[in-house]
Amino acid sequence: MGLESMLPEGFLTTTVDALISWSRKSSVWPMPLGISCCAIEMMAAGGPKYDIARFGSEVMRFTPRQCDLLIVAGTVTYKMSKVVRKIYDQMPDPKWVIAMGACTSSGGMYRTYSVVQGIDQFLPVDLYVAGCPPRPDNLLNALITIQNKIGKTKGHEFKNEIKPETAIINN
Amino acid sequence: MVFRVLYRFPKNKKKNMEKLTKEDVHPKIVQALLGEDTNITIEDALENEMILNMGPQHPATHGVLRVLLRLDGETIMAAVPELGYLHRGYEKLAENMEFQEFIPHTDRLDYLSPLSNNVAYAMAVEKLVGVEVPDRAQYIRMIICELSRLTSHLIAIGAFAMDVGAMTIFLWAMREREKILDILDLVCGARFTTSFTRIGGVAADMTGEAIAMTTKYIDEFEGNFAEFEKLLNTNKIFVDRLDGIGVISAEDAIEIGLTGPNLRASGVDYDIRKAKPYLKYSEIDFNVPVYKEGDCLSRYFVRADEVRESVKIIRQVIAKMKPGAILANQPKQVMPHKTEIFTKMEELIHDFMLVNFGMKTPAGEVYHAIENPKGELGFYIVSSGEGKPWRVKIHSPSFVNLQALGHLVQGHMISDVVAIIGSLDPVMGEADK
Amino acid sequence: MNDVMEEKILQKLKEKFPDEEFISETFRDELTITVNAGRIVDICRLLKNDAELLFKQCVDVTAVDWARKKKRFSVVYNLYSLEFNFRLRVKAFIENDEGSIDSVTSVWKSANWYEREAYDMLGVIFKNHPDLRRMYMPEEFEYHPLRKDFPLLGIPGSLPLPQK
Numbered sequence A: 001m002g003l004e005s006m007l008p009e010g011f012l013t014t015t016v017d018a019l020i021s022w023s024r025k026s027s028v029w030p031m032p033l034g035i036s037c038c039a040i041e042m043m044a045a046g047g048p049k050y051d052i053a054r055f056g057s058e059v060m061r062f063t064p065r066q067c068d069l070l071i072v073a074g075t076v077t078y079k080m081s082k083v084v085r086k087i088y089d090q091m092p093d094p095k096w097v098i099a100m101g102a103c104t105s106s107g108g109m110y111r112t113y114s115v116v117q118g119i120d121q122f123l124p125v126d127l128y129v130a131g132c133p134p135r136p137d138n139l140l141n142a143l144i145t146i147q148n149k150i151g152k153t154k155g156h157e158f159k160n161e162i163k164p165e166t167a168i169i170n171n
Numbered sequence B: 001m002v003f004r005v006l007y008r009f010p011k012n013k014k015k016n017m018e019k020l021t022k023e024d025v026h027p028k029i030v031q032a033l034l035g036e037d038t039n040i041t042i043e044d045a046l047e048n049e050m051i052l053n054m055g056p057q058h059p060a061t062h063g064v065l066r067v068l069l070r071l072d073g074e075t076i077m078a079a080v081p082e083l084g085y086l087h088r089g090y091e092k093l094a095e096n097m098e099f100q101e102f103i104p105h106t107d108r109l110d111y112l113s114p115l116s117n118n119v120a121y122a123m124a125v126e127k128l129v130g131v132e133v134p135d136r137a138q139y140i141r142m143i144i145c146e147l148s149r150l151t152s153h154l155i156a157i158g159a160f161a162m163d164v165g166a167m168t169i170f171l172w173a174m175r176e177r178e179k180i181l182d183i184l185d186l187v188c189g190a191r192f193t194t195s196f197t198r199i200g201g202v203a204a205d206m207t208g209e210a211i212a213m214t215t216k217y218i219d220e221f222e223g224n225f226a227e228f229e230k231l232l233n234t235n236k237i238f239v240d241r242l243d244g245i246g247v248i249s250a251e252d253a254i255e256i257g258l259t260g261p262n263l264r265a266s267g268v269d270y271d272i273r274k275a276k277p278y279l280k281y282s283e284i285d286f287n288v289p290v291y292k293e294g295d296c297l298s299r300y301f302v303r304a305d306e307v308r309e310s311v312k313i314i315r316q317v318i319a320k321m322k323p324g325a326i327l328a329n330q331p332k333q334v335m336p337h338k339t340e341i342f343t344k345m346e347e348l349i350h351d352f353m354l355v356n357f358g359m360k361t362p363a364g365e366v367y368h369a370i371e372n373p374k375g376e377l378g379f380y381i382v383s384s385g386e387g388k389p390w391r392v393k394i395h396s397p398s399f400v401n402l403q404a405l406g407h408l409v410q411g412h413m414i415s416d417v418v419a420i421i422g423s424l425d426p427v428m429g430e431a432d433k
Numbered sequence C: 001m002n003d004v005m006e007e008k009i010l011q012k013l014k015e016k017f018p019d020e021e022f023i024s025e026t027f028r029d030e031l032t033i034t035v036n037a038g039r040i041v042d043i044c045r046l047l048k049n050d051a052e053l054l055f056k057q058c059v060d061v062t063a064v065d066w067a068r069k070k071k072r073f074s075v076v077y078n079l080y081s082l083e084f085n086f087r088l089r090v091k092a093f094i095e096n097d098e099g100s101i102d103s104v105t106s107v108w109k110s111a112n113w114y115e116r117e118a119y120d121m122l123g124v125i126f127k128n129h130p131d132l133r134r135m136y137m138p139e140e141f142e143y144h145p146l147r148k149d150f151p152l153l154g155i156p157g158s159l160p161l162p163q164k
Helices: A011-026 A037-045 A078-090 A102-106 A136-152 B027-034 B090-095 B100-107 B114-129 B135-164 B167-188 B208-232 B236-242 B250-256 B296-320 B345-357 B397-403 B414-424 C002-016 C037-049 C111-122
Strands: A030-034 A069-073 A096-100 A127-129 A167-169 B050-054 B066-072 B075-082 B364-372 B375-383 B391-395 C023-027 C030-036 C057-065 C073-081 C086-093 C100-102 C125-127
Touching: A011 A136, A030 A037, A030 A078, A037 A069, A037 A136, A037 B167, A069 A078, A069 A136, A096 A102, A096 A136, A102 A127, A127 A136, B066 B414, B075 B414, B090 B100, B090 B391, B100 B114, B114 B135, B114 B364, B114 B375, B135 B167, B135 B208, B135 B236, B135 B296, B135 B414, B167 B208, B208 B296, B236 B296, B236 B414, B296 B414, B364 C023, B364 C030, B364 C057, B364 C086, B375 B397, B375 C057, B375 C073, B391 B397, B391 C057, B397 C111, C002 C023, C002 C030, C002 C037, C002 C086, C030 C037, C037 C073, C037 C086, C037 C100, C057 C111, C111 C125
Parallel strands: A030 A069, A069 A096, A096 A127, A127 A167, C030 C086, C100 C125
Antiparallel strands: B050 B066, B066 B075, B364 B375, B375 B391, C023 C030, C057 C073, C073 C086
16 A cells, blocks of 8 residues: 555545545554553453444554554563564554553653653654553543544655654643 | 352373474475575474573563573473563662652552552551551451452453453453442542552542442442353363463472462462451451462462452441541651641641651561462561661562462473463562562 | 560570570561571571471562661561461671672572572672572663662663664
8 A cells, every 4th residue: 555655646646545544544453562550541441341442443463563553551661662662663654653651651650760761762652641541531532633643644644754743632 | 049160171181292303204395494504403403492482572471571481392391481671660769759659659569459559558657657547447448458359350360361262251350340440430539540548547538429339339249250150160161271280289389489369279278368467357257268279270269269258358348337537646657638738737837847858767677468469468668767768678479479480381381371371460560660 | 476486486596506696676576686697598497497487488588788887788588487477587787798698599499589689689699599690670781770879860871772
């Protein structure tokens, strides 16, 4: 599906674009990188009460090769940062990243020698979700925001070096 | 009447997998496989052992645990767990904060049952300082400890069943857990990581509405939990996959330091609530389930039985509770309530002194442990007389349970590793501190 | 019950090791015995195997950094006896210059990981330990985090981070 990035703007491509963006945003498959407490709220978001499957994220595949959205949930330490970067690199384009919780956004309540103060030091992040841990409704709100952003992105913008604008979601 | 069925199917003997030798493979295949520029000789090709990395990110390792396995075919010769991927520096943090500031951090230790970690730390500090907690606060602490035992065991059973292949149980367990989190939302203000306990009592009272909600929940819970057992206990796949796997004897379990349900599944009758009762457990009537076989299935049965006992305890405590104070009346050590700080003078002064200089503590050391759902959670606090502790050591049950992993998986297959880790029920937040 | 156990422990220790000194104190109903670090393995073996003591569960092994005092590190053993329901704490100050003490893994197997953690966090070396390597920090890390002279925020550049 990389062909549309090579076609110029025009009537046919905008219709194709709209179709592709709609289909991409309606079935975002997340890759849950559950590291600590935020992972439990992510599991609760996948549970029966706050059902994430009704928003299109029917499966949470644990292999990076089949996912488009990386949700980093939990404190990232220096020892774990290499692993997170490796998983991000293994995901195929197009991909987005949600930094869930206070620990991934800025180090959270751990200002110590072994915690990375914010994963945007080594990953390009699309969305920060505040909370410790954020409630599952907050995570669903974040997912809908990402879906809106995907819906607006045009085909020729899907290149590797894009730095999308970041948005902050509050409780 | 609820009919419980505990079943172990009759076993057929497990055959040893025969080792493949080079005569079993056609020589042309061996040649294509080895190629020209390799330092593997033909003699080694199929008789080598393999090292497999069950990496930190894995759907079934209950958090970020890395296990390095040495395999001979599919049988495991040795397993070495590697921790440290979630090391956040708790003990160093505790040396730089005052005693009451550290309470929200203890929530995130065993993040499946946050309320009982708070109680453990608060009780250790209260023992050091010498604070007498009022009765109603102790009963409320008992209710929330048992509720967090329910949440932890529900997720333990749910994730364990999901690892072995039964996905329905996980979703049912999440459904039950959500109802408990609704109760906690009403009482504490947050669903999860609540920091509800204070040194000297609890932060807020349980209203009549909260107690009515709890009573309604535990009345329905037993019927719902019986459905879980109907699905699992007589399921041949579940039982066969766990029967006889990961066996550890009572002697070995004490030697290697296992605690909690894992120890009770090997036949050792040790529960801190009965051995050294804390809070008001000496007044409550409950049993401690002990099984003798020491394999994964017994560990599951112990947790399922403990869930029922918790329900009994909550019922008795609700019947015993009487209205009263919820914070101890020791102004030099116990932080006053927020509403009083804004209106009364002495409370304002005490709050200022406690926040800026910490509470007055005697110089000495203390160790206090409670029965967390995962095992024995203990805090060893050394104080030098200031408002901040000199050293805090957290004895976390998941750390000691993981030490037994290398011992338990020897001789089993790869797919048993997942079942064994699930039955030990580690949480990396507290194993890595 | 507690006094009876206390006296039994001290009496047996004095019988078997008559030329060692034991300082015992009780704080908040807990007994702490300070011993010399030289004979720690024999003392622990006696505590575990004696038929009237039976301290079979080694609950915890840690070390405490006393900063500027003369004897900087002390190693603390928390023990528990299942049969007699008694908790005991044994403390030993490290006296030699290289900061090492004998390992008690030959007495209790659970001390293996506890001692590795004490080595990683505080730099206390345990002689005759079967597998002394770091527990939490990566092997290339050069410092010991829980020492009082290591800052809370860490030393910049001591741990690697991947490129963006």
